[in-house]
Amino acid sequence: MDLFLxxxxxGLGILFHFVRSSSxxxxxxxxxxxxxxTIKNVEKxxxxxxIGPFCIxxxxxxxxxxEYKVNDAVxxxxxxxxxxxGPDWRW
Numbered sequence: 001m002d003l004f005l006x007x008x009x010x011g012l013g014i015l016f017h018f019v020r021s022s023s024x025x026x027x028x029x030x031x032x033x034x035x036x037x038t039i040k041n042v043e044k045x046x047x048x049x050x051i052g053p054f055c056i057x058x059x060x061x062x063x064x065x066x067e068y069k070v071n072d073a074v075x076x077x078x079x080x081x082x083x084x085x086g087p088d089w090r091w
Contacts, residue, residue: 020062024081028066031079031089037070052078053090 025042032039045051045063054063061082068075078090 024062024064027081027087028064028079031087032066032068032077035068035070035091037068037075039066039068040074041067054078054080054088058082 028042029039043065045065051063052065061080063078063080066077066079068077075091080088
């Protein structure tokens with residue numbers, strides 16, 4: 001019984017991770033499309049990487065660096081997920 005419970009919790013954790021990542025990717029794609037651009041690259045930044053314009057990235061928060069193209073100009077943006085008020089976009 002203990003092994004079953006352990007495997008259930010680990011499985012749910014893995015499922016949550018993939019659902020969350022997919023949700024972040026969808027939000028980024030929608031926002032860039034809203035700006036009239038197309039995505040060139042999306043990079044997930046960890047605490048040890050460059051976290052861009054964000055001073056503090058705490059537990060449960062995820063930061064992505066976004067490169068996108070609008071009218072032949074390559075631009076850069078950042079987003080932090082995990083806050084109480086939703087995504088924090090920096091363009």
